[in-house]
Amino acid sequence: MSGKKKEAARPSSERRRAPGTTASRAERRGGGGGEWPSLVIEQVTPQVDGGRYAPKRVVGDRCDVTAAIFRDGHDLLAAQVRFRGPGDDGWRTSPLTYLYESDLWVGGFALDLPGDWHFSIDAWTDRWASWRSGLEKKLAAALVVELELLEGAELLESTARRQRFGAHRSRLQEAAKILRDTTIDQGERGRLALSEELVALMAARFIPDDLTSYRMELPLRVDRPAAAFASWYEFFPRSTSPEPGGHGTFRDAEGMLPRIADLGFDVVYLPPIHPIGHTFRKGRNNSLTPAPDDVGSPWAIGSAEGGHEAVDPKLGTVADFERFVQRANELGLEVALDYALQCAPDHPWVTEHPDWFNIRPDGSIQYAENPPKKYQDIYPINFWTDDREALWNACRDLLLLWVSRGVKSFRVDNPHTKPFAFWEWVIGEVQREHPDVVFFAEAFTRPNKLLALAKLGFTQSYTYFTWKNTASELREFMTEFSTPEVLEYYRGNLFANTPDILHEYLVHGGRTAFRIRLLLAGTLSPLYGIYSGFELSENMPVRPGSEEYMDSEKYQIRQRDFDVEHVLDPDIRRLNALRRQQPALQRADNLRFVPSDNDRILCYLKTRRGTRGPERGANLLVVVTLDPHTPQETIVHVPLEQLGMAPDASYEVEDLLTGLRYRWRGGSNFVRLDPSHEPAHVFRILDVDG
């Protein structure tokens, strides 16, 4: 029922203007100025902050739209959603459906391309349907309807007058003539008046006289599917040399790719690959006195060998990088780069553009600090420099450069320490040219800032997941960030560890804790990731109580042998395969925690929604022990009725991790988890005949 139409095809609005409109009241009216629309259109969804920000969807989604629409009196209305995607040169439309006696209308449209979309709602009085409905009632009551038939004839004639083409025009005129012909039996004319032929003709040809549009065009951001469902793996290319102690290159790093692909990951994310500063370079374990051969932190970007546009020569050349990307793509992986807008003191920008930094009264450049701590190896950029236009364009051009080298995902370092306006601008600039680029915000900051960055355009964001380890913490955290309002624009990527965050739960829980956190990350969220070393259960902090790793890879090369018995590769491979098999694990809006009698065991449903509620046989129940040390038991209380099942149903659950099946009855069932064996069940709930 939707068709491509040029904007010009939209019926010209004869908007109603009120007499003597006062300025002060006009101010109240978001959009229309002095216009007084005859219909009310409100409560339009989806929208974020009154239309200020764009809700997010992915290609393949349908954008469901709702609106409350009404007018005075009892006339019947018609309504449509008007929408425009990046491939459209005009508006397309799709009719909305009225929900009986609610004043609510629903509809939607398919999203077939990534990019910026817009939509709005149009509504009007359906004069023919209104007239027809009145006539129908009067005919049923056997009343004389001569006047009504004349009115119908007038409606047909005025519609005919607006038609340019012959066939429909003559048919409308002919019908009008019959309705006016009192020599014809009233019943016969009534049948013509009520005929489906005239309904269809008038629906297609009637031009509204009170067309009213919602007061604004609402934005909608559509990303490619991997923006919302992907498994990420982070590693440092410099750690991949086959020679003990050697500095890895992109060529070496290619050797990591087959294993990562085989484990079922979608994205490999590399920390910065640019030349590393020498001035105030940090040594191993963040020491201020580096040894001459210390490699430094890749986040101290820039040296005489180049800045953000360059590749660290120790890793190879730009061509090597492009080959690495190519190799990854061949294996079904994409490469994400770090985008860290800060400079080492020997970054070329420091000499070329000292005014892009904060200059102190003595002429020196301000380094990063958090008094009394000093970070002399890092110069923050002054985004509000007088030379702002050149700076912002340079920052944008860096992104475009790396996009041209095959990078479609950027993990953005500390975006909350750069202007929010810059992000809205630069993400817009890049996505306008390349709508498939993903921006992943490393915003470990307070919730309001975290969420604001998502609203302003970040495709996905890090979360507080690493710090949420008890059942109540996990429930509260996931619930707070999974409300329908937040899910409109925020996509959390649950990294289970990062080079900066080793949580004490992993320190004290050992390998089993890693298995638990892996499973939680990959089943709680369609987006998750791990940082290399996680699969080896690396958990030595630099000192007791610290979240920093001992011998952190941020400051030194860490070669790893993954060919060991305790490696978690089987767990990872199984999890990622499950995620690809089970549609319920590919969405964020279907998580529901269910009660468990033992607070060491966390239980949640991931449901599969069909067009009419939960789809039976595709709903998952995840039961995870959070105790890595001792077996735990619980009664799990599954809300069967919400799954469309009888409260006393007898059914099977199939553990997708082990393939074992259990027969359950009713909502409350016993579960025991021995973490030394399997710390979790991922049950598929099978119908009696499932």
Next chain:
Amino acid sequence: MSGKKKEAARPSSERRRAPGTTASRAERRGGGGGEWPSLVIEQVTPQVDGGRYAPKRVVGDRCDVTAAIFRDGHDLLAAQVRFRGPGDDGWRTSPLTYLYESDLWVGGFALDLPGDWHFSIDAWTDRWASWRSGLEKKLAAALVVELELLEGAELLESTARRQRFGAHRSRLQEAAKILRDTTIDQGERGRLALSEELVALMAARFIPDDLTSYRMELPLRVDRPAAAFASWYEFFPRSTSPEPGGHGTFRDAEGMLPRIADLGFDVVYLPPIHPIGHTFRKGRNNSLTPAPDDVGSPWAIGSAEGGHEAVDPKLGTVADFERFVQRANELGLEVALDYALQCAPDHPWVTEHPDWFNIRPDGSIQYAENPPKKYQDIYPINFWTDDREALWNACRDLLLLWVSRGVKSFRVDNPHTKPFAFWEWVIGEVQREHPDVVFFAEAFTRPNKLLALAKLGFTQSYTYFTWKNTASELREFMTEFSTPEVLEYYRGNLFANTPDILHEYLVHGGRTAFRIRLLLAGTLSPLYGIYSGFELSENMPVRPGSEEYMDSEKYQIRQRDFDVEHVLDPDIRRLNALRRQQPALQRADNLRFVPSDNDRILCYLKTRRGTRGPERGANLLVVVTLDPHTPQETIVHVPLEQLGMAPDASYEVEDLLTGLRYRWRGGSNFVRLDPSHEPAHVFRILDVDG
């Protein structure tokens, strides 16, 4: 901390413009076009539908304001609410306070005049506080701060340069000179730098370089207090003749006023007082065959004797009406009129402006109908006539005319059958001149329309109260219309009966049911009303199951004798006195239902909020039986902790209806209600020492 400032005093904004702003992204930005503010200001409350409509307050309220405000990095911010009332020729400002580590700011301003207000939020980086905080930390760590002192001196100097006047300017320059003087001890200079004197001076004099305003100015509607708290009494003046069968006049109706005032009402509302049409006049009990002396329905407005501008000669003259208003005012009452925009066939407009109605193909004017029903005594107005400007202005002028005759409240008949745009326009027009005028919507329609009319400007609205008679119905209904979102703009006036609505609960429950409904209306809501005859427990329907009264006063005179034993005047007098005494009964946002073990007994709290939560000793607990026939018992469960009391507290409750006191212990206590005696308790919860 707030002061009147001219708009020009607001620091000129040096807004930041991003390079190469693209049109498509600019569209996303509700207000600012190509501007890129450096601070984020969002989640501003109060607002309704993204600022499209005005939240409502009354004179004497403080408008509490909240906003989430943040920027990149760790600099300290400052923020203010900027507001403008009808008496202001520029903006006033009041500082906002930061809630620690929340990114939330709170503040507010007092509302001293009725009318249209606007407010917005400004925020900026507090450079002096930010610099001062860094200096403080470094001094505490005993670091060398020469560079920091130089930066401070620069801040002082740049601020001094922008000052026109001498004293502050020289003090800033002098302080800067000291900070620069390396011959002075660093500690001494540090003390000056951190001094409260400089904090105050810079707070007053610093001109922000990144002033950011919220993207829109938000509207706020301020009404006079009676818009939100009042007791209404409706009666037909024509029924007040002292002579049996006589037609009452305004002079007669004056005789009603002392009793109504004595009962504690605030508003007397009169059904239409205009000449009544003769064509198709309805007879007694809505008959189509009136007797010659039948008085007709006052809602069939207009005859040869005049239209909406005129007074029915049988009631008296305009001067009589004005005298009636004057007499009411002297007794502390105000007079509300009906505003029913429809015409009897002999209304002067029908001949003067036939084009203001719907003309049918045979030249006749369309009467009201709901097929197959016909209402030939009423012509609906065609608000979208080509002569719309004249029509709308005429409708507005009617209101202004009656305002000039002393009417400040209008009960608007069936507003949902007239265009929503008309109401927004006409209410705005009238309130612009007369901000104290109250519009009371008789919109018995679906919730979305009901609420939309409130958003568009209606001061208060009828409700579904008459149809809600069980505990679950009342809880659900009051909860739905008492959410914080709805209370921002909607004020329900709980009429216990109307000339159109006699609920079967009253028909079957007799006098006790009337006592119950009276108490519910007056304690559930700060706005309530009754229609004359309620106090006599009139409850004879025109036929079984009908909500219409037998011998309805809509079609005939009904003289009443209130000097009878069963009159509810003592109940009414007691209730209205209680409402005036107890601040908790004067607000709508403090209703909370509490559990009762017996569903025939409804319990709710009306709390008094102090500045820090509930105010002890001023909280009311209402316990009402809904069973008018037999005694009922229950255990009431009061959430003591939410009232700031210990869960096992021992305390007294005082029944404000009877003066009796009871000693209670803990939250759960026994209550028995014998409806033949008193169907309710209105307890004041007394502290142990209260």
